[in-house]
Amino acid sequence: MTTGAKVATSLSVIAVVxxxxxxxxxxxxxxxxGINEGDINYFQKEGFIFKTYEGKMIQTGYNSKNSSATIQSxxxxxxxxxxxxxxxxxxxxxxxxxxxxxxYLGTLPWRGNSEYVVDSIVSVAPTALPxxxxxxxx
Numbered sequence: 477m478t479t480g481a482k483v484a485t486s487l488s489v490i491a492v493v494x495x496x497x498x499x500x501x502x503x504x505x506x507x508x509x510g511i512n513e514g515d516i517n518y519f520q521k522e523g524f525i526f527k528t529y530e531g532k533m534i535q536t537g538y539n540s541k542n543s544s545a546t547i548q549s550x551x552x553x554x555x556x557x558x559x560x561x562x563x564x565x566x567x568x569x570x571x572x573x574x575x576x577x578x579x580y581l582g583t584l585p586w587r588g589n590s591e592y593v594v595d596s597i598v599s600v601a602p603t604a605l606p607x608x609x610x611x612x613x614x
Contacts, residue, residue: 502582511598512552513574519565528588529556531565533575555588564597572601 477485514535521527533552554577556562565573576596580587587593 503580503584505581506578507581508579509577510579511574511576512554513572514552515571516565516569516573517551519562519569521562523585526586528586529559529562529565530554530589531556531594533573552592553590554592554594555583555590556594557587558595561594561597564600565594568597568600574598574600 512533512535514533517532517534519529519531521529531554533554535550535552536548554575556565565575574597575594576598577592577594579591580593581591583589583591
């Protein structure tokens with residue numbers, strides 16, 4: 477092998493390894509993980525080729541940036557790639573739910589549209605009592 481061929485081979489190997497490391501970090505490395513709790517605003521299965529479960533959770537809290545401390549809601553958009561977990565989330569509508577998620581730096585079409593992928597349900601609050609409307613006597 478000539479020196480030029482060795483250099484070209486070495487550069488090719490470095491490029492392929494660098495590309496493999498980039499793809500791994502971008503799409504498969506778990507950047508962070510955590511738990512969010514709130515009410516499911518919507519949850520649906522969507523997609524043209526890859527059908528994935530996408531949802532949005534509403535989290536209530538106080539706006540700490542405002543001195544009057546007004547109540548605000550935050551949205552948490554997430555994806556679910558496990559049909560069993562998706563069924564459990566669908567069955568838990570109208571209740572507080574606590575979801576464990578993993579955050580990836582990039583999205584894959586078969587994993588969902590969000591960087592946040594829910595991998596388990598931590599807890600679901602018991603069903604709230606229905607609100608009874610008090611009607612004035614007639």
